[in-house]
Amino acid sequence: MTMIFGVPLVALASQLVIGLFNGAFYALLSLGLGVIFGLLRVVNFTHGAFYTVGAFAAFLLTSYAGFSFWACLLIAPLIVAALAAVLERTLLRKLYGLDALYGLLLTFGIALLIEGLLQFYFGVAGQPYQVPDILSGTSNLGFMFLPHYRAFAIATSLLLCLLTWLIIEYTSLGAKLRAATENSRLLEVFGVNVPLLLTCTYAFGGALAGFAGVVAAPVFQVSPLMGANLIIVVFAVVIIGGLGSITGAIVSGLMLGTLEALAKVYWPPSANLVPFLIMAVVLFLRPRGLFGKGE
């Protein structure tokens, strides 16, 4: 058996695939967080809750309304987007003129409220969600059994990240978004409806998180706390990548997932610490993050 630092290559490779899977979620979530921050200057604590709501929406749609997983993949993000739009219009909007920290505290409160409500109705324990039949098999890759569903999840998440990146970099809508990030007053002069753009951005970021939630549902249990613990790792991802950098969000998300997997192989107790240790090092060497520019 081939060994790498005393670990069989086979075991290493399979752990890296799992790491990539987790990294795909980090990337998807930090991407939405980054887009929202870029435009609204809000550190969206509710992001983890959006992810949870996405998963619950899929769970409820499937269990009580008989929707298929594929339908949920489309509808649940829209539900989350609608929720996000309402929150932005009714609450978040009123804080734009104030210290940005109020936005952080407000979204923190909303996250707790959503989490608490879900806990009240569904309990802390996870709800099961079935993998769609077509993806329920596994492939023997030689070094591991890869569940088809996990492969699908990695592929879709990366595709969505890529798509978002292309939109922001290469379309006129993306150009407007980038301009609004620089100077929202300028855009108003050009006739862009900035308030609407802000609502849409928040809703879009929420939809990305909701999508991640649906993708997560069949693998993890659907539980009220699933997003709460994830969001803090995602914060570390965002700090490492550099807030406001789309590329940074995607690259550092995937990187962190795989590094975490490596940690699990070589020194399991450190696995949970890895994202934060890397963050501390990055903050020391490059305070603005790996891909961050000036503020």
Add this chain to the structure above:
Amino acid sequence: MNNKWKTLLGAALLSTALPMAAVAQGGPLKILVLDDMSGIFAANGGPGTLLAVQMAVEDAGGKVLGRPIEIIQADHQNKPDVGSAQAQRYIQEQGVRAITLGGSSAVGLAAQARAAEAKVFTLASGAYAPNFSEAQCSPYGFQFAPSTQELSRAVTSRIVGEGKKTWYLIAADYVFGHTLIADASKSIQAAGGKVIGQTLHPLNSNDMASALLTAQGSGADVIGLANAGTDLETTVKQAGQFGVGGKLAAMMVYENNIEALTLAASKGMRMSVSTYWDLNDKTRTLAKRMMAKNGGKTPTMGHMGAYGAVTHYLEAVKAVGSDDPDKVAAKMRELPITTGIWENPRIQANGRVTYDMLLVEVKTPAESKGPNDLYKIVAKIPAEGLFRTAKESGCPHVK
């Protein structure tokens, strides 16, 4: 602005009206059901345990020594600090006299420590760490649930006997998982097997992929699961996805876990239990009454144990003629357990309740005659020699 102020003033006034410690002598006898009511163990114990306690009180006539019996419930959320504070508060403010313990053993042990100080009874009906009747025993503590030692022994020795010698253990990182690992390792070695690795995971984890792959990579014959509740369900489910389902051996499985995983997914799994609803006429009668009230869910050994524990406590109070803790504790050890839930039950000086354990196997869907028909009883393991004796327990109260 005015309204804001009124609300705040109201809240401030309310806060001054907090109840003082009021232990009314001769008032109702209060029993606290301290359990995980909404978390990962809620289906093992939780609301079902509350129902069982209510039925036990009902069957005792709702009264003892002319005093009404009041049941209070609290959700400790599997957090030791929460459970400990709740136990303390209900003892000091409400004068609770007995507490049933279920859910995380860490919480139960914290609560038992507080209760022992106040001479309050603790009935561990759904808590499985051996510590309740061993190192951290209480003169007023009684463990009706089997401990990790008994749970692991029957399963591991049988599987090692089949020639599967190397084990990798996946455990929840708290007192229950730790003791289960220790006890399982001991019995695996005793049977001639070997533990080649272990992974601990936090309570309520949602991804076991990495642990399972590490276990698989270790090349062990058996992946032993020393976790419980939904953690167990997650592990079994994901093991199936990664193609290692055939290697699993679980040590702590409840009927509700089987129902969640379905018979098809868990058929043939073996574990040991203290009792099963389809054991005898008495268990069947009790279980059918419970099912009538809980929507047909199969009662677990935790639920039936809570019924038996509270019944026994109330009988002892009645026999003594007062709720004097020392007298009742002595009487509980002396009186025979009559509920019929367990076979050959006895109470040791350290508060450990012993009985013959059952080794059961999950039926295949074809074998099952109905939604509640889950296990076939493979063997009965006599209490003698299975449980540690009071002397061996290391309980400091046993002289």
Add this chain to the structure above:
Amino acid sequence: MVSASLSLPLQRRRNLNIILLLAGLALLAVAPLFLYPVFLMKLLCFGLFASALNLVLGYGGMVAFGHATFFGGAAYVTAHALKEWGFGAGSGLLIGVAFALVTGFLMGIIAIRRQGFYFAMTTLALSQMAYFAFFQAPFTHAEDGIQRVPRPDFLGLVSLADNMSLYYFVVAVFLIGMAVIWRVIHSPFGASLTAIRENEQRALSLGYHTNRYKLTVFVISAALSGLAGSLKVLVFPIATLTDVAWQMSGEVILMTLLGGVGTFLGPVIGAALVLTIQNYMASTAVPVTIFIGLAFIICVMLFRKGIVGEIIAVLPSSWLNGSERQKAGHQ
């Protein structure tokens, strides 16, 4: 130039402070006759914790989202020292404070490199790292926590075994903690801090190494949070993950925000309010997070000044000092 006798408003202000102080002391002395002492002690611990956070949040102008690390970390260290090393109550508190001080310094050094919400996110992430470190460290016993912590005597003289004597001990420690906070706020350092909070660029241009001041206040705040956490171990003989989890950091921010950021008594009042409501919620099936979440939303949308801040806003302005007058106006 400074006149020997104080001006009339200042005199009035001083009288008000003395009246408040005496009333507070009297209240603390008789409170256990009416209220459950364990609840009161919990309140004092969290009041001190929130006040310590307020040093950073209100007076330093930095939203620190990781104070649970100091509170819960000190609780662990004290619990371990009392239980395994046989420390007394006094030395047990001190070692908890020392731990929080060192951790605060380490976290501060990294976090103050970034400002505003970057600072908030960094402290949050670092405290989550600490959470996992505690989770893995064998001495904390993971989910079990450190249980059955003994309650030793203070200096071998004062027994803290019964709740009433412990109560007055907790009151004394609380008062010492609050006195330290009062001194820090009303000191040359406090004046420097105000200047930095009001205009950091200007302070830099006047030769203030602003990061050093921020670090100092962060460390003092961490140490006092540690004191509160260690004190809590004497009251509830258990130290668990709850106290180092990030939700705890959020909860203490809420207490401070609700009572009034940057006001001396606000955090204590906020803590009392939050704990009282939690106490009532505990016997219902409604998760406490619903209430905490709602309180955050209401507070941020309607009550940004907090309870004490709103009171200051309706007081005659001659009673107030400069920064309070500023606060009373629109933020």
Add this chain to the structure above:
Amino acid sequence: MSIVLEARQVSKSFGGFFAVKGVDLKVREGSIHALIGPNGAGKTTMFGLLTRFHSTTSGSIFLKGEDITGKGPADVALRGLCRSFQISSIFPGLTLRENVRVALQRRHGSSHQFWQPSRVLRRFDDEADQLLHRVGLTPLADRLCSEVSYGRKRALEIATTLAMEPKVLLLDEPIAGMAAGDIPMIVELIRSVAKDRTVVMVEHNLSVVESLCDRVTVLVRGEVMAEGSYSEIRDNAAVRQAYIGAGYEV
């Protein structure tokens, strides 16, 4: 006259765009030196570089012969290089006297004592009042800063900066946004404070520059276009061209 402040080939780029490029600057001790140039010429950036609020992309800066390129803004302030800001920069929640005191307590090394009561700061009140008197703000000493007019804030800013007893004073557009009636007061103030120190100022009002300044450096698009006395600059064709192009009257 010796050189008190010197920049050698200093550049600053923001994401590839050079705000300041290869600037050499020598400020003579005791002079009043003006930096002028159209908007976006890099004057304020240059101030930021000199006072170390920005880090340089390349080049070095010397104060009294000491290389201060690696120092921070607080370090250079303590070495006697103090600046004001384009937009009035005060502590709004403090009284005028307290504002000045912030600088005094720093200079006297009494800013980090968290164990002393704040009444020890009263020992700086006399000095603060003298500084306020010097800029004509004595009657307002106890007023909150946020309550006084813009011109007075700028005067206060100068008083606060003076409290640091700077060797070199950098004033960024000291009369910008000021009511016409207040301008002579500030001009006189600058003239009087410049008696015993060096002043570098960014200024758009060329008549003020003409009446105050000994030397003028013209920055255009981040580079030095010309340097000399005001009259030399005025007669420089390239400078006239740059200014007319930018819509300024010389």
